[in-house]
Amino acid sequence: MRPFLKWAGGKYRLTKRINEKLPPGNRLLEPFAGSCAVSLNADYPDYWLNDINPDLINLYQTLQQHGWPFIEVCRQYFIPANNTPEKYYELRDRFNRETDPVIKAALFLYLNRHGYNGLSRYNQKGHFNVPFGRFKKPYFPETELHYFYKKFRHAQFTAVDFEEIILSAQPGDVIYCDPPYAPINQTSNFTSYSAGGFNQAEQLRLANVAAIAASKGVTVVISNHYSNFVMEIYSQANIETFPVRRLISCNGERRRQVDEVLAVFEPLSHDN
Ligand SMILES: C[S@@+](CC[C@H](N)C(=O)[O-])C[C@H]1O[C@@H](n2cnc3c(N)ncnc32)[C@H](O)[C@@H]1O
DSSP states (O other), X not given: OOOSSOOTTOOGGXXXXXXXXXXXXXXXXXXXXXXXXXXXXXXXXXXXXXXXXXXXXXXXXXXXXXXXXXXXXXHTTOSGGGOSHHHHHHHHHHHHHOOOHHHHHHXXXXXXXXXGGGOOOBOTTSOBOOOBOOOSSOOOOHHHHHHHHHHTTTOEEEOSOHHHHHHHOOTTEEEEEOOSOXXXXXXXXXXXXXXXXXXXXXXXXXXXXXXXXHHTTOEEEEEEEOOHHXXXXXXXXXXXXEEEEEEEEETXXXXXXXEEEEEEEOOOOXXX
């Protein structure tokens, strides 16, 4: 099933490949859940879905709490009269001022489907600042919302830093991590920044906590782009690489195809 949100770096097209790498377990933890594409297409008894974006998690918690009546609130915003730049910027301002979590959640879905490329971007004041998307007829994802509601009725949703989730995992849990990509063509320079403030030190912090969780009996699978830096920080893991059709821009100008990496930190059993 497709996620109901568009999400930068969403893994919907790769879910089959990723899910093949995830072993059975009691619970699937996604510390970088985004649109939840991987969990939506996985089959575990329980889920813990986390993302640092509080607006995203507020939307998921509101859907979980209110179900169908909330879907109806969302639908009211998907009308042709709301698909103009004037109305979009008015509703974007309202979102930035809104304090009611239910209205804020419905507006976040509206912005995701009416804004440019489904991006989620904020200025320094923390205001959502994505421009109008100019879509002919934005799709109201009713089926996808309903599926998500039914699938994650008992899931746990949180909006904290990934480390808290990974270090709370218990033996028998499985963790899938999809952090913002590491830059492709940089060497191991720990001061450089990539989009979203997720720099190389953050990538290394993730690899370190993944190794700690594995030592406690938890399987951790991490997605990333292929690069020398990425291969270096996942040296303790089993690595699978495969080409993806998506072309990504590098150096602003050149575009090329980049291999996708799946790093599997196998759990260490305690009698080893
Ligand atoms: C590549 S996206 C995940 C996409 C997701 N797999 C999907 O299919 O939609 C990376 C996510 O990491 C989140 N993120 C960034 N820094 C984080 C942090 N320190 N802790 C938790 N989540 C973080 C971002 O908000 C973003 O949603």
